[in-house]
Amino acid sequence: MGQSRYRAVKAYNNEEFMSSTDARSLRILAEYIEPESRFREFGIQDTIIIFGSARLRSQEDAENDLAEAKAEGGDVVAAERVLRNAKYYAATRDLAERLTHWSKNLEGSDRRFVICSGGGPGIMEAANRGASDAKGENVGLNISLPFEQHDNPYITRRLSIEFHYFFMRKFWFSYLAKAVVVMPGGFGTLDEFMEILTLVQTGKIKKRMPIVLFGKEFWDKVINFEALVEFGTISPGDLDLFLVTDSVGEAFDYLTSELSKYSVADPGLHL
Secondary structure (H helix, E strand, O other): OOOOOOOOOOHHHOHHHHOOHHHHHHHHHHHHHHHHHHHHHHOOOOEEEEEOOOOOOOHHHHHHHHHHHHHHOOOHHHHHHHHHOHHHHHHHHHHHHHHHHHHHOOOOOOOOOEEEEOOOOOHHHHHHHHHHHOOOOEEEEEEOOOOOOOOOOOOOHHHEEEEOOHHHHHHHHHHHEEEEEEOOOOHHHHHHHHHHHHHHHOOOOOOOOOEEEEOHHHHHHHOOHHHHHHOOOOOHHHHHHOEEEOOHHHHHHHHHHHHHHHOOOOOOOOO
């Protein structure tokens, strides 16, 4: 009997099927199980999330962009704005480095409170860069976007994870986190912040979750929290769910105090 001209393909090797609507549940499950296996491999117990804009640049890069805009007739006003906001990149890098040194020096705590960002450029890069400056493991949870957001070069390589589904990426942000820092950002940052804040407010996140909004001028202009109280859509006590500050030192002291009091003895990943 002659050899068959057709060789069947195993379902999990069938790219057409795995990319189909029928296999969506498998893809979603993969984005739960595969990251979990990496965190277990590296012994990642919990994280400090840092959210913020992909468009903010380091001082050096912003200065180079401004010089190029002036030399080539580019958008000087936009370049000057980016340069003014470079302070947030520097603050993010500084805070991430301090927090990483602090976590590494906790007695008997290995790979606790690991810095985790959205994995891309801008503030995300600054967060991973600061952790890398302190020679700490750090996580980047990237997302596939039409304009190809690439992971930044400072993430611990095996902890650079790319998601297709925003909701699975958000799950891993929330599930691992023991603290949150929100730097100035756009729609994505606001979405991530509001989701975490809603989960805390409604008690869906039961663990203590200190939240820092960094950049008082930005947040005072972008969100009028007091107006929400005035209109009765949130309670006055909801304003105590986060700290607004311009100080890296104050943010560091607040986060480490809260984590020391509520989370150091509790490495669990539960919500």
